[in-house]
Amino acid sequence: MKVAVYPGSFDPVTYGHLDIIKRASLMFDEVIVAVMCNSAKTPLFTLDERVKMLEESLKDLDNVRIESFDGLLIDYCNKENIHIVIRGLRAITDFEYELQIAQTNKELSHNKVDTVFLTTSLIYSYLSSSVVKEIASYNGDITPCVPESVADRLYKKFGHK
Numbered sequence: 001m002k003v004a005v006y007p008g009s010f011d012p013v014t015y016g017h018l019d020i021i022k023r024a025s026l027m028f029d030e031v032i033v034a035v036m037c038n039s040a041k042t043p044l045f046t047l048d049e050r051v052k053m054l055e056e057s058l059k060d061l062d063n064v065r066i067e068s069f070d071g072l073l074i075d076y077c078n079k080e081n082i083h084i085v086i087r088g089l090r091a092i093t094d095f096e097y098e099l100q101i102a103q104t105n106k107e108l109s110h111n112k113v114d115t116v117f118l119t120t121s122l123i124y125s126y127l128s129s130s131v132v133k134e135i136a137s138y139n140g141d142i143t144p145c146v147p148e149s150v151a152d153r154l155y156k157k158f159g160h161k
């Protein structure tokens with residue numbers, strides 16, 4: 001059984017993430033979306049909220065599971081016996097950082113963990129969680145960027161509606 005993990009902060013999940021997850025779910029028997037607890041960035045949403053939003057957005061995909069993890073991704077992969085990491089690439093600016101992380105994970109795992117990159121669908125190439133938060137903070141229209149339930153939570157966080 002081919003299992004892959006898609007790690008990230010998902011603060012909050014966007015249509016860009018969801019597109020990658022849906023496409024990955026067609027390639028692997030199971031995709032575990034792993035929400036990081038220990039991101040260097042201070043998240044807007046709590047871990048529970050981030051997991052909840054993913055669960056609400058992905059309830060129709062039977063082979064996708066939402067989990068969270070703390071510490072090194074490699075330790076999580078070891079514990080769960082996972083050998084494939086999925087990451088999304090939006091632009092050349094993502095590449096340098098992602099390449100470094102992928103090579104680090106390969107080294108740390110003694111070549112047991114490889115990273116598979118999926119390139120963004122063009123319509124989502126501009127999308128990031130940070131951009132969505134910025135628009136929502138000014139009460140701008142985020143309906144093209146995130147599912148309705150995520151948009152509601154975002155507006156509420158910023159005291160709109």
Ligand code: ADP
Pocket residue numbers: 007008009010011014015016017020039086087088089090094119120121124125126127128129
């Ligand atoms: P991080 O906090 O590690 O940057 P994110 O939660 O923002 O992680 O994103 C997780 C993964 O999703 C990363 O590989 C990122 O490149 C990818 N990603 C984010 N937005 C998009 C998008 N619009 N299209 C494709 N991939 C994306």
